[in-house]
Amino acid sequence: MHSTRQPLPRRRAVRLRTYDYARAGAYFVTICTTSRENVFGAVEDGAMHLNAAGVTLDELWRGLPIRFPGVAVGELAIMPDHLHGIVFLTGEGASLEAGAMNRAPTHRNAMNRAPTQPDTLRAVALGEVVRALKAVAARRLRMAGHARFAWQRNYYEHVIRNDADLERIRWYIANNPAAWEAGERDRSHNLSAGDPLVPTSRVQPPS
Numbered sequence: 097m098h099s100t101r102q103p104l105p106r107r108r109a110v111r112l113r114t115y116d117y118a119r120a121g122a123y124f125v126t127i128c129t130t131s132r133e134n135v136f137g138a139v140e141d142g143a144m145h146l147n148a149a150g151v152t153l154d155e156l157w158r159g160l161p162i163r164f165p166g167v168a169v170g171e172l173a174i175m176p177d178h179l180h181g182i183v184f185l186t187g188e189g190a191s192l193e194a195g196a197m198n199r200a201p202t203h204r205n206a207m208n209r210a211p212t213q214p215d216t217l218r219a220v221a222l223g224e225v226v227r228a229l230k231a232v233a234a235r236r237l238r239m240a241g242h243a244r245f246a247w248q249r250n251y252y253e254h255v256i257r258n259d260a261d262l263e264r265i266r267w268y269i270a271n272n273p274a275a276w277e278a279g280e281r282d283r284s285h286n287l288s289a290g291d292p293l294v295p296t297s298r299v300q301p302p303s
Contacts, residue, residue: 120185134177142274157174169182171265234247
């Protein structure tokens, strides 16, 4: 008997196929909850107010450099259903055992635990950092009572090209709560298409 199941649609590739995402540089990432569920708090009076889940995510983000040698984190905006953040990769060695972060943490401070010292080091890739953050955050939130919490399967990323690009993205991150409250749609995934990331609010981006 022939199956009537339809093939799954192919997911659109959002990575640059020829780009080395372990290359030293700055990267802008956006990670969304599945179905854009509001999990991390609420925006009021132009400011984001984190709940316990949002505080947990903030702590895990800031613990990334401790777990991953060669990684630094910059500006972060945690919104009700997504986060925007800047990740800096130095190209320095990272633990070959970094993938272990994708497994369930053994205690509350698993993200902040110092890595073991392997015999060989390699440059950490952006995807490894994002996957680790998503995995540990999901496990922590489910254990804290968000039993059905999940991230979208993919994430958006933008390679920051120069200082002007960096300042433009920093401005976008800082003004994200005001844009949210104004009802403006998140457009970070259009960066590669040249979207200027300028909300219609009266706040003006850096020139």
